[in-house]
Amino acid sequence: MGGFGKAQGAGRYEDLRFLTGLGRYVEDLVPEGALWALFLRSDHAHGQITEVDLSAARALPGVRLVLDAAGLEALGVLLGMSATRLRQPDGRLGAGPERPVLARGRVRHVGEAVVMIVAESEAEAQEAAEAVGLAVAALPVKLDVAEGGALLHDAAPANRAYLWEIGDAEAVTAAFDAAAHRVQLEVVHNRIIVNALEPRGCFATWEAGRLHLCVNGQGVWTQRNELARMLGLSRDAVRVTNPDVGGGFGMKAMTYPEYVCVAAAARALGRPVRWVATRGESMLSDNAGRDLVAVAELAFDAGLRVTGYRVNLVSNLGAYNSQYGQPIQSELFSKVLTGVYDIKAAHLRAVGVYSNTTPVDAYRGAGRPEAILTIERAMDAAARALGVDPFDLRLRNVIRAFPYRSVTGALIDVGDFARVLARARAEADAAGFAARRQESAARGQLRGLGLASYVESILGDPEESARLVLEPGGGAALYVGTQSNGQGHETVYARMIAEWTGLPGAAVRVVQGDSDAIAKGGGTGGSRSVTVQGTALRAVVQRMVAAFSAFLAAQWDVPAVAFDGSTFGAEGRNLRLTLAEAAELARGQGRADLLDVSETIRLEGRSFPNGAHVAEVEIDPETGALRLERYTVVDDFGTLIAPELAIGQVHGGIAQGYGQAVCEAAVYDAQGQLLSASFMDYAMPRASDLPMFAFVSEPVPSVLNPLGMKGCGEAGTVGALGAISNAVRDALAVRGVQRVDMPFTPARIWHWLQEAEHVSS
Numbered sequence: 001m002g003g004f005g006k007a008q009g010a011g012r013y014e015d016l017r018f019l020t021g022l023g024r025y026v027e028d029l030v031p032e033g034a035l036w037a038l039f040l041r042s043d044h045a046h047g048q049i050t051e052v053d054l055s056a057a058r059a060l061p062g063v064r065l066v067l068d069a070a071g072l073e074a075l076g077v078l079l080g081m082s083a084t085r086l087r088q089p090d091g092r093l094g095a096g097p098e099r100p101v102l103a104r105g106r107v108r109h110v111g112e113a114v115v116m117i118v119a120e121s122e123a124e125a126q127e128a129a130e131a132v133g134l135a136v137a138a139l140p141v142k143l144d145v146a147e148g149g150a151l152l153h154d155a156a157p158a159n160r161a162y163l164w165e166i167g168d169a170e171a172v173t174a175a176f177d178a179a180a181h182r183v184q185l186e187v188v189h190n191r192i193i194v195n196a197l198e199p200r201g202c203f204a205t206w207e208a209g210r211l212h213l214c215v216n217g218q219g220v221w222t223q224r225n226e227l228a229r230m231l232g233l234s235r236d237a238v239r240v241t242n243p244d245v246g247g248g249f250g251m252k253a254m255t256y257p258e259y260v261c262v263a264a265a266a267r268a269l270g271r272p273v274r275w276v277a278t279r280g281e282s283m284l285s286d287n288a289g290r291d292l293v294a295v296a297e298l299a300f301d302a303g304l305r306v307t308g309y310r311v312n313l314v315s316n317l318g319a320y321n322s323q324y325g326q327p328i329q330s331e332l333f334s335k336v337l338t339g340v341y342d343i344k345a346a347h348l349r350a351v352g353v354y355s356n357t358t359p360v361d362a363y364r365g366a367g368r369p370e371a372i373l374t375i376e377r378a379m380d381a382a383a384r385a386l387g388v389d390p391f392d393l394r395l396r397n398v399i400r401a402f403p404y405r406s407v408t409g410a411l412i413d414v415g416d417f418a419r420v421l422a423r424a425r426a427e428a429d430a431a432g433f434a435a436r437r438q439e440s441a442a443r444g445q446l447r448g449l450g451l452a453s454y455v456e457s458i459l460g461d462p463e464e465s466a467r468l469v470l471e472p473g474g475g476a477a478l479y480v481g482t483q484s485n486g487q488g489h490e491t492v493y494a495r496m497i498a499e500w501t502g503l504p505g506a507a508v509r510v511v512q513g514d515s516d517a518i519a520k521g522g523g524t525g526g527s528r529s530v531t532v533q534g535t536a537l538r539a540v541v542q543r544m545v546a547a548f549s550a551f552l553a554a555q556w557d558v559p560a561v562a563f564d565g566s567t568f569g570a571e572g573r574n575l576r577l578t579l580a581e582a583a584e585l586a587r588g589q590g591r592a593d594l595l596d597v598s599e600t601i602r603l604e605g606r607s608f609p610n611g612a613h614v615a616e617v618e619i620d621p622e623t624g625a626l627r628l629e630r631y632t633v634v635d636d637f638g639t640l641i642a643p644e645l646a647i648g649q650v651h652g653g654i655a656q657g658y659g660q661a662v663c664e665a666a667v668y669d670a671q672g673q674l675l676s677a678s679f680m681d682y683a684m685p686r687a688s689d690l691p692m693f694a695f696v697s698e699p700v701p702s703v704l705n706p707l708g709m710k711g712c713g714e715a716g717t718v719g720a721l722g723a724i725s726n727a728v729r730d731a732l733a734v735r736g737v738q739r740v741d742m743p744f745t746p747a748r749i750w751h752w753l754q755e756a757e758h759v760s761s
Helices: 015-019 069-074 122-131 169-177 221-231 257-269 279-285 325-335 368-386 390-397 417-427 430-442 489-501 529-556 579-588 643-663 715-733 746-760
Strands: 035-041 047-053 063-067 113-119 133-138 160-167 181-189 201-207 210-215 238-241 273-276 292-300 306-316 346-353 446-455 463-470 476-480 508-511 567-569 576-578 596-602 610-619 626-636 693-697
Touching: 035 122, 035 257, 035 279, 047 113, 063 069, 063 122, 063 257, 113 122, 113 257, 160 169, 160 325, 169 292, 169 306, 169 346, 181 368, 201 257, 210 221, 210 257, 221 238, 221 257, 257 273, 292 368, 306 325, 306 368, 325 346, 325 368, 368 390, 368 446, 368 715, 390 417, 390 446, 417 430, 417 446, 417 610, 417 626, 417 693, 430 446, 430 610, 446 715, 463 529, 463 579, 476 489, 476 529, 489 508, 489 529, 529 567, 529 579, 529 596, 576 579, 610 715, 626 643, 626 715, 643 693, 643 715, 715 746
Parallel strands: 035 273, 210 238, 306 346, 476 508, 626 693
Antiparallel strands: 035 113, 047 133, 063 113, 160 346, 181 292, 201 210, 201 273, 292 306, 446 610, 463 476, 463 596, 567 576, 610 626
């Protein structure tokens, strides 16, 4: 069960239904006669609620329920959402102000839900929302990514959510004191809005004392547990299902207020209740991503080896702690703090602050793209300041001996970072860049080359289960604890089963996203699926094969039966059965125990995908317009079972990285109104913006899981931000531009060029 070969080459099994309109999403499954839920949201970024008059709305035709926070609480709902809190250096937990399901007393961001209306139709719900008497007295608004300002929560003085540190500050100070060279750089990580193709949505039913919530999330068990807690139900009384999902990217991994409200309404009314966000609602209420400012400092010895690294960052959590918000720009950032480099002294000081904006949580990469962007921008600035080729400076400092324990405790099992860098240099034709730059200059264009080396830490629950059921007719049902959001899990898992059992991949039915059918699972996030779930699949097949081998040995009266991946056989005997044939024999003898097997595994270590991205951009100095001309990726994902899916993940990750680097930004005015609240105002990348990506694999299989896999779902974004940013900096350097910050819009680039020209003149 080591390598993969015979299962490769088949198409994606899920594609047929997606491409023919047969996907089943939340809105496709809403029960007939379901009521419509609608949320009246705050149009103030910060204010005291002085009046909520629901009487007129309740009296309108078709309206079945109108609730504010007090009404929801009267239904037995706990109003406070749960959130992870960090342990600070003084031993105390980070701030834990209440995040109410519906605003209670005060609103703290535009788009915060204040009232829920449930009606027979969408139009009737909208009419009722207009009849609600809501008055808010405006309060001062805080928007900056810094401590201080208008106070949001009494539980968070100066609006500080937490202070978190890791590393040896004294050792870093000593390294800087003794350094031959020092480089400092501030890196601004712009806030983005996730904008999954399918907006968030759910429906809930209440039947026979049980709640069923169908939601387009990234796993069902966290949702189930949180709903049970907040509605005062036992976990057995809650069923959560996830159908097909049109994109998650981390944003859909957590519980949101709307899900709790819809569930409570279904229980109160005894009727199905549905809610699907409009695009405008999504942009105002979905968890945002990134939004931090980091100051990075590097110390070098005379031989240009990094001797010390420190980062001081402040991140914006928005108005409240989201479910996983506090650990993102602290613990998760620290997982790859020092990137691919052998740095013996490092320190991270991370502060989280609240502001009158939408809460911030996980977005593709969740802390690791931010950490890699920060150190790769710093390494590029160092190469420029020291007059060294950026490839050469990195090669002097990359980790070369494995396993490697970083200063923040991460154990990187295997890798060959130097080989990956050298391959990227060759594949990108870095040697020919000077000629390409000259050719661009002859046309009046500015060309830049940017490099980013990255390492990514796989996250999420290291434990996972799998259940394999052999069905009549030669098929199989595979029950998994992860949740596909479009990544192609059905194909990957079916190929694994086909590789190890000889069953046709197309005959393997993958069952996911149902808390009744699957007792426990870790969901999808942190690129965990292929490593953890894949190992669980391997274990369940091994257990099933062992059980059938013993069964057939007794049937054939032989000492032992072997399985070659497709057929059982006994040495010296002309006896052969496929797994499907053996299953029919067992079924005929009433051996149901052989046909339904489960296994749970726990990985003791996590893998570290890594690679190098090289971007080339061309900028028109007359307009500031940027074009990504060339893009080269060399990745080490370990063993690949479906290379085309890995490439697709890389392409998607780069596209999202390009989006943040070049055009995406959540923009607020001074009153906290989101100015980029529609697709007319929020720019996203288009296919025409991107070149074909050159992808090459330099695999070093992981030794921390038996498959040798490393995961690939977030790696494209992790590398893209730094590569594109460094390319833009390189292109503009010849015109004297000293600082660049994402997003690299034409207006910003043109402004930097004008400023530099003014300074030089």
